[in-house]
Amino acid sequence: MTAPTHDWTIDQDWSAYTDAEHQVWTTLYDRQARLLPGRACDAFLDGLDKLNLHQGGIPDFARLNEDLGQLTGWSIVAVPGLVPDAVFFDHLAHRRFPAGRFIREAHQLDYLQEPDVFHDVFGHAPMLAEPVFADYMQAYGEGGLRAGRFAQLHHLARLYWHTVEFGLLETPAGLRIYGAGIVSSKKETLFSLEDPAPHRLGFNLERLMRTPYRIDDLQPTYFVIPSLDALLGATLQDFAPLYDRLADSTDIPIGVVLADDPKFAANRRELDGGESTSELSSRILTIEEDSNP
């Protein structure tokens, strides 16, 4: 795969955002900021603090990049929407994260057809401020540029999905979220950690890459890493033998649990008033149907 001749970046044109668009950011930010302490991992919460993403609306990428660049050398670049795989991988390999500049509308806070600036920046930028995860994302991009010749992009995409977007982290205090698709979603924040329905399985690179994902619903299965170092370590290997085995393997449908899968229970959390997690399960639907934050 050759480097792209056009990087698909656009000007964020921050001054063109309307007050209504900034208000959508603030509404979503406030909602998630209330929900995430004790649920998101420390690295995410630290990154959120360090990047000052709550300065009155959608962050100006130029301002944000001064902080992010000093922390880990990453930057956020604006793109019009989803970009071709080769372009995406090339950006990551050079520590640039492509972010949509548009933001969802106020009446669609929980509905998203493709990633907007809230998902891309609130969800992804804080973890890019963490040095080990920053290295992991670069390694992923470099792996993507190599994967084309193995015709294995679908397997590599699963690694991104089950970690960068929907990953959970094991900590002494219980499971914590680091995946951008979870931390940017009120519904999935509660569902992934506290609902009894989904499976939470121990991280195993090859098993994970045999597992397809859902793009249209909550995930039936989440993979739990033991540490960010373990995630990076698993990625810094020669994937060629792994790709050979995957080429001869069958998929494991999402939702299927194997006998040797390490399993994690949902976090127990006593809510105000002493609700149990089983009571929470029925509350999640109520929360999602309520469009008010």
Ligand SMILES: [Fe+2]
């Ligand atoms: Fe994302």
